[in-house]
Amino acid sequence: MPEDLEYTQDDLAGLIPSKEFFVGIDSDGCVFDTMEIKQKECFHPRIISHWGLEGVEKELRETAEFVSLYSKWRGSNRFIALVKVFELMKERASLAESSVTIPELPALKAFIASNLPLGNPALKAEVERTGDAELASLLQWSEDVNADIAETAKNIPPFRFAAECIKRIAAHSDAICVSQTPEEALVREWSEHDLVRYVKVIAGQELGRKSEHLDLAAGGKYPSEKVLMIGDAPGDRDAARATDALFFPINPGHEVASWELFHNEAFDRFLAGDYAGEYEQRLVDEFEALLPEIPLWDK
Numbered sequence: 001m002p003e004d005l006e007y008t009q010d011d012l013a014g015l016i017p018s019k020e021f022f023v024g025i026d027s028d029g030c031v032f033d034t035m036e037i038k039q040k041e042c043f044h045p046r047i048i049s050h051w052g053l054e055g056v057e058k059e060l061r062e063t064a065e066f067v068s069l070y071s072k073w074r075g076s077n078r079f080i081a082l083v084k085v086f087e088l089m090k091e092r093a094s095l096a097e098s099s100v101t102i103p104e105l106p107a108l109k110a111f112i113a114s115n116l117p118l119g120n121p122a123l124k125a126e127v128e129r130t131g132d133a134e135l136a137s138l139l140q141w142s143e144d145v146n147a148d149i150a151e152t153a154k155n156i157p158p159f160r161f162a163a164e165c166i167k168r169i170a171a172h173s174d175a176i177c178v179s180q181t182p183e184e185a186l187v188r189e190w191s192e193h194d195l196v197r198y199v200k201v202i203a204g205q206e207l208g209r210k211s212e213h214l215d216l217a218a219g220g221k222y223p224s225e226k227v228l229m230i231g232d233a234p235g236d237r238d239a240a241r242a243t244d245a246l247f248f249p250i251n252p253g254h255e256v257a258s259w260e261l262f263h264n265e266a267f268d269r270f271l272a273g274d275y276a277g278e279y280e281q282r283l284v285d286e287f288e289a290l291l292p293e294i295p296l297w298d299k
Protein backbone atom coordinates (compact mmCIF):
# COMPACT_ATOMS: atom_id res chain seq x y z
CA MET A 1 0.00 0.00 0.00
CA PRO A 2 1.52 3.37 -0.95
CA GLU A 3 2.62 5.54 1.96
CA ASP A 4 0.75 8.66 0.94
CA LEU A 5 -2.64 7.04 1.51
CA GLU A 6 -4.44 7.92 4.70
CA TYR A 7 -6.59 4.77 4.74
CA THR A 8 -5.61 1.14 4.12
CA GLN A 9 -7.39 -2.17 3.66
CA ASP A 10 -6.38 -2.91 7.28
CA ASP A 11 -8.65 -0.05 8.39
CA LEU A 12 -11.53 -1.81 6.65
CA ALA A 13 -10.65 -5.28 7.95
CA GLY A 14 -9.94 -3.90 11.43
CA LEU A 15 -13.25 -2.05 11.71
CA ILE A 16 -14.85 -3.18 14.97
CA PRO A 17 -18.63 -2.77 15.19
CA SER A 18 -19.65 -0.06 17.65
CA LYS A 19 -23.27 0.11 16.45
CA GLU A 20 -25.92 -2.40 15.53
CA PHE A 21 -26.06 -1.31 11.88
CA PHE A 22 -23.56 -0.74 9.08
CA VAL A 23 -23.98 1.66 6.12
CA GLY A 24 -21.71 2.05 3.08
CA ILE A 25 -22.10 5.34 1.23
CA ASP A 26 -20.91 6.01 -2.31
CA SER A 27 -19.64 9.53 -3.04
CA ASP A 28 -19.71 10.80 -6.66
CA GLY A 29 -23.25 11.24 -7.95
CA CYS A 30 -24.58 10.02 -4.61
CA VAL A 31 -23.49 12.49 -1.94
CA PHE A 32 -22.05 15.07 -4.33
CA ASP A 33 -23.33 16.31 -7.67
CA THR A 34 -19.87 15.83 -9.17
CA MET A 35 -20.52 13.30 -11.91
CA GLU A 36 -21.35 15.62 -14.80
CA ILE A 37 -18.50 18.07 -14.23
CA LYS A 38 -15.89 15.37 -13.66
CA GLN A 39 -16.94 13.32 -16.67
CA LYS A 40 -17.73 16.07 -19.20
CA GLU A 41 -15.02 18.56 -18.22
CA CYS A 42 -12.20 16.22 -17.15
CA PHE A 43 -12.47 12.59 -18.28
CA HIS A 44 -13.93 13.00 -21.75
CA PRO A 45 -11.69 15.83 -23.03
CA ARG A 46 -8.66 13.88 -21.73
CA ILE A 47 -9.76 10.72 -23.58
CA ILE A 48 -10.01 12.76 -26.79
CA SER A 49 -6.68 14.55 -26.44
CA HIS A 50 -4.70 11.60 -25.06
CA TRP A 51 -5.67 9.16 -27.82
CA GLY A 52 -5.95 11.71 -30.64
CA LEU A 53 -9.69 11.24 -31.17
CA GLU A 54 -10.45 14.83 -32.17
CA GLY A 55 -11.82 13.57 -35.51
CA VAL A 56 -14.62 11.70 -33.75
CA GLU A 57 -15.12 14.08 -30.85
CA LYS A 58 -18.90 14.28 -31.12
CA GLU A 59 -19.38 10.50 -31.12
CA LEU A 60 -16.74 10.00 -28.43
CA ARG A 61 -18.43 12.48 -26.10
CA GLU A 62 -21.84 10.95 -26.77
CA THR A 63 -20.53 7.43 -26.15
CA ALA A 64 -18.57 8.39 -23.04
CA GLU A 65 -21.56 10.27 -21.60
CA PHE A 66 -23.75 7.23 -22.22
CA VAL A 67 -21.27 4.87 -20.52
CA SER A 68 -20.25 7.01 -17.58
CA LEU A 69 -23.49 8.88 -16.84
CA TYR A 70 -26.64 7.58 -18.50
CA SER A 71 -26.45 3.80 -18.70
CA LYS A 72 -26.06 0.71 -16.55
CA TRP A 73 -22.29 1.37 -16.59
CA ARG A 74 -22.73 4.67 -14.74
CA GLY A 75 -20.22 4.95 -11.91
CA SER A 76 -17.91 2.22 -13.20
CA ASN A 77 -14.25 2.39 -12.35
CA ARG A 78 -12.48 4.72 -14.83
CA PHE A 79 -10.43 1.95 -16.45
CA ILE A 80 -13.41 -0.34 -16.95
CA ALA A 81 -15.44 2.57 -18.33
CA LEU A 82 -12.64 3.45 -20.78
CA VAL A 83 -12.61 -0.07 -22.21
CA LYS A 84 -16.41 0.04 -22.56
CA VAL A 85 -16.31 3.42 -24.34
CA PHE A 86 -13.79 2.16 -26.90
CA GLU A 87 -15.76 -1.08 -27.33
CA LEU A 88 -18.96 0.84 -28.11
CA MET A 89 -17.07 3.28 -30.36
CA LYS A 90 -15.88 0.34 -32.48
CA GLU A 91 -19.47 -0.89 -32.83
CA ARG A 92 -20.84 2.44 -34.03
CA ALA A 93 -21.88 2.07 -37.64
CA SER A 94 -21.46 5.79 -38.30
CA LEU A 95 -17.73 5.45 -37.60
CA ALA A 96 -17.10 2.53 -39.96
CA GLU A 97 -15.84 4.88 -42.68
CA SER A 98 -13.77 7.03 -40.32
CA SER A 99 -10.01 7.04 -40.62
CA VAL A 100 -9.65 7.47 -36.86
CA THR A 101 -8.40 4.35 -35.09
CA ILE A 102 -9.98 3.43 -31.79
CA PRO A 103 -7.31 1.98 -29.47
CA GLU A 104 -7.38 -1.71 -28.45
CA LEU A 105 -5.56 -1.35 -25.09
CA PRO A 106 -4.66 -5.05 -24.50
CA ALA A 107 -2.41 -4.24 -21.52
CA LEU A 108 -5.26 -2.33 -19.85
CA LYS A 109 -7.57 -5.31 -20.34
CA ALA A 110 -4.93 -7.56 -18.71
CA PHE A 111 -4.60 -5.07 -15.84
CA ILE A 112 -8.38 -5.17 -15.29
CA ALA A 113 -8.36 -8.98 -15.37
CA SER A 114 -5.49 -9.14 -12.88
CA ASN A 115 -7.74 -8.40 -9.89
CA LEU A 116 -5.35 -5.72 -8.67
CA PRO A 117 -7.08 -2.63 -7.22
CA LEU A 118 -7.92 -0.49 -10.27
CA GLY A 119 -6.23 2.68 -9.10
CA ASN A 120 -3.11 4.65 -9.96
CA PRO A 121 -0.86 3.11 -7.24
CA ALA A 122 -1.34 -0.45 -8.53
CA LEU A 123 -1.09 0.78 -12.13
CA LYS A 124 2.13 2.61 -11.35
CA ALA A 125 3.58 -0.51 -9.74
CA GLU A 126 2.65 -2.47 -12.89
CA VAL A 127 4.34 0.16 -15.09
CA GLU A 128 7.50 -0.17 -12.99
CA ARG A 129 7.34 -3.97 -12.96
CA THR A 130 6.68 -4.46 -16.69
CA GLY A 131 7.97 -1.28 -18.36
CA ASP A 132 4.89 -1.52 -20.59
CA ALA A 133 4.45 1.59 -22.75
CA GLU A 134 0.66 1.30 -23.01
CA LEU A 135 0.28 1.13 -19.23
CA ALA A 136 2.68 4.07 -18.80
CA SER A 137 0.58 6.10 -21.21
CA LEU A 138 -2.60 5.06 -19.41
CA LEU A 139 -1.14 6.14 -16.07
CA GLN A 140 -0.30 9.53 -17.57
CA TRP A 141 -3.92 9.90 -18.74
CA SER A 142 -5.23 8.92 -15.33
CA GLU A 143 -2.91 11.36 -13.52
CA ASP A 144 -3.85 14.14 -15.94
CA VAL A 145 -7.54 13.48 -15.21
CA ASN A 146 -6.88 13.69 -11.46
CA ALA A 147 -5.08 17.02 -11.89
CA ASP A 148 -7.98 18.36 -13.97
CA ILE A 149 -10.48 17.23 -11.34
CA ALA A 150 -8.54 18.88 -8.51
CA GLU A 151 -8.57 22.08 -10.58
CA THR A 152 -12.17 21.91 -11.82
CA ALA A 153 -14.50 20.06 -9.43
CA LYS A 154 -14.33 22.42 -6.49
CA ASN A 155 -16.89 23.79 -4.05
CA ILE A 156 -19.59 21.34 -5.00
CA PRO A 157 -21.90 20.93 -2.00
CA PRO A 158 -23.67 17.69 -1.05
CA PHE A 159 -27.15 17.14 -2.48
CA ARG A 160 -29.89 18.62 -0.31
CA PHE A 161 -30.76 16.26 2.57
CA ALA A 162 -27.56 14.20 2.02
CA ALA A 163 -25.46 15.75 4.81
CA GLU A 164 -28.35 15.56 7.24
CA CYS A 165 -28.88 11.91 6.33
CA ILE A 166 -25.19 11.12 6.81
CA LYS A 167 -25.34 12.61 10.31
CA ARG A 168 -28.38 10.46 11.11
CA ILE A 169 -26.70 7.40 9.61
CA ALA A 170 -23.63 7.96 11.82
CA ALA A 171 -25.80 8.28 14.92
CA HIS A 172 -27.28 4.82 14.37
CA SER A 173 -24.66 2.87 12.45
CA ASP A 174 -21.02 2.38 11.61
CA ALA A 175 -20.59 4.16 8.30
CA ILE A 176 -17.87 4.16 5.66
CA CYS A 177 -17.46 5.83 2.29
CA VAL A 178 -17.38 3.20 -0.50
CA SER A 179 -16.09 4.63 -3.76
CA GLN A 180 -14.09 4.05 -6.95
CA THR A 181 -12.77 7.62 -6.89
CA PRO A 182 -9.12 8.20 -5.85
CA GLU A 183 -8.78 8.68 -2.09
CA GLU A 184 -7.12 12.06 -2.47
CA ALA A 185 -10.24 13.51 -4.17
CA LEU A 186 -12.60 11.83 -1.69
CA VAL A 187 -10.76 13.15 1.37
CA ARG A 188 -10.69 16.62 -0.19
CA GLU A 189 -14.43 16.57 -0.97
CA TRP A 190 -15.61 15.02 2.31
CA SER A 191 -13.35 17.38 4.31
CA GLU A 192 -14.52 20.45 2.40
CA HIS A 193 -18.03 19.80 3.73
CA ASP A 194 -17.05 18.53 7.18
CA LEU A 195 -18.36 15.01 6.55
CA VAL A 196 -15.20 13.00 7.36
CA ARG A 197 -16.11 12.83 11.03
CA TYR A 198 -19.22 10.77 10.23
CA VAL A 199 -17.42 7.88 8.54
CA LYS A 200 -14.93 5.40 9.97
CA VAL A 201 -13.07 4.82 6.70
CA ILE A 202 -12.95 6.55 3.33
CA ALA A 203 -12.38 3.71 0.88
CA GLY A 204 -11.39 4.77 -2.63
CA GLN A 205 -10.27 2.87 -5.70
CA GLU A 206 -6.86 2.14 -4.13
CA LEU A 207 -8.49 -0.13 -1.53
CA GLY A 208 -10.08 -2.42 -4.11
CA ARG A 209 -13.53 -2.83 -5.58
CA LYS A 210 -16.68 -1.74 -3.75
CA SER A 211 -17.70 -5.30 -2.89
CA GLU A 212 -14.25 -5.79 -1.32
CA HIS A 213 -14.70 -2.64 0.78
CA LEU A 214 -18.04 -3.91 2.08
CA ASP A 215 -16.78 -7.43 2.59
CA LEU A 216 -13.67 -6.33 4.51
CA ALA A 217 -15.48 -3.78 6.66
CA ALA A 218 -18.77 -5.54 7.36
CA GLY A 219 -18.47 -9.19 6.29
CA GLY A 220 -19.30 -11.54 9.18
CA LYS A 221 -19.57 -8.59 11.61
CA TYR A 222 -23.24 -7.61 11.21
CA PRO A 223 -26.36 -9.60 10.28
CA SER A 224 -26.89 -9.03 6.54
CA GLU A 225 -30.29 -7.34 7.05
CA LYS A 226 -28.47 -4.68 9.10
CA VAL A 227 -26.01 -3.79 6.34
CA LEU A 228 -27.01 -1.18 3.76
CA MET A 229 -25.24 0.28 0.72
CA ILE A 230 -26.34 3.66 -0.67
CA GLY A 231 -25.36 4.56 -4.22
CA ASP A 232 -26.37 5.99 -7.58
CA ALA A 233 -24.99 3.30 -9.89
CA PRO A 234 -25.59 -0.36 -10.74
CA GLY A 235 -22.09 -1.08 -9.42
CA ASP A 236 -23.30 0.00 -5.98
CA ARG A 237 -26.29 -2.32 -6.26
CA ASP A 238 -24.01 -5.16 -7.40
CA ALA A 239 -21.58 -4.59 -4.52
CA ALA A 240 -24.53 -4.78 -2.11
CA ARG A 241 -25.83 -7.96 -3.75
CA ALA A 242 -22.38 -9.58 -3.75
CA THR A 243 -22.09 -9.09 -0.02
CA ASP A 244 -25.75 -9.85 0.87
CA ALA A 245 -26.28 -6.23 1.90
CA LEU A 246 -29.42 -4.21 1.24
CA PHE A 247 -29.33 -1.42 -1.33
CA PHE A 248 -30.82 2.06 -1.29
CA PRO A 249 -30.64 3.76 -4.71
CA ILE A 250 -30.04 7.46 -5.22
CA ASN A 251 -31.82 7.93 -8.54
CA PRO A 252 -29.74 9.74 -11.20
CA GLY A 253 -31.48 13.01 -12.03
CA HIS A 254 -33.72 12.71 -8.94
CA GLU A 255 -31.06 12.71 -6.22
CA VAL A 256 -32.72 15.17 -3.86
CA ALA A 257 -36.02 13.27 -3.94
CA SER A 258 -34.12 10.06 -3.15
CA TRP A 259 -32.32 11.59 -0.16
CA GLU A 260 -35.57 13.10 1.02
CA LEU A 261 -37.22 9.68 0.87
CA PHE A 262 -34.29 8.20 2.77
CA HIS A 263 -34.56 10.96 5.35
CA ASN A 264 -38.33 10.77 5.85
CA GLU A 265 -39.00 7.08 5.43
CA ALA A 266 -36.45 4.59 4.10
CA PHE A 267 -33.82 4.87 6.84
CA ASP A 268 -36.44 4.39 9.55
CA ARG A 269 -37.69 1.31 7.75
CA PHE A 270 -34.12 -0.03 7.58
CA LEU A 271 -33.62 0.56 11.30
CA ALA A 272 -36.96 -1.09 12.03
CA GLY A 273 -36.07 -4.17 9.97
CA ASP A 274 -38.81 -3.25 7.52
CA TYR A 275 -36.79 -2.33 4.43
CA ALA A 276 -35.96 -5.63 2.70
CA GLY A 277 -38.38 -7.26 0.29
CA GLU A 278 -41.12 -5.52 -1.61
CA TYR A 279 -40.18 -1.98 -0.52
CA GLU A 280 -36.51 -2.31 -1.53
CA GLN A 281 -37.46 -4.05 -4.78
CA ARG A 282 -39.80 -1.25 -5.80
CA LEU A 283 -37.03 1.33 -5.30
CA VAL A 284 -34.51 -0.81 -7.19
CA ASP A 285 -36.96 -1.29 -10.10
CA GLU A 286 -37.50 2.48 -10.38
CA PHE A 287 -33.72 3.02 -10.29
CA GLU A 288 -32.96 0.39 -12.94
CA ALA A 289 -35.54 1.87 -15.31
CA LEU A 290 -33.44 5.07 -15.36
CA LEU A 291 -30.25 3.38 -16.60
CA PRO A 292 -30.56 1.61 -19.97
CA GLU A 293 -28.20 -0.91 -21.53
CA ILE A 294 -28.90 -0.11 -25.20
CA PRO A 295 -27.48 3.21 -26.51
CA LEU A 296 -29.90 5.66 -28.09
CA TRP A 297 -27.98 5.70 -31.35
CA ASP A 298 -28.66 1.94 -31.75
CA LYS A 299 -32.42 2.37 -31.58
Ligand SMILES: [Mg+2]
Pocket (backbone or CB within 6 Å): 026, 027, 028, 029, 030, 075, 231, 232, 233
Ligand atom coordinates in the same frame (compact mmCIF):
# COMPACT_ATOMS: atom_id res chain seq x y z
MG1 LIG B 1 -21.59 7.13 -7.63
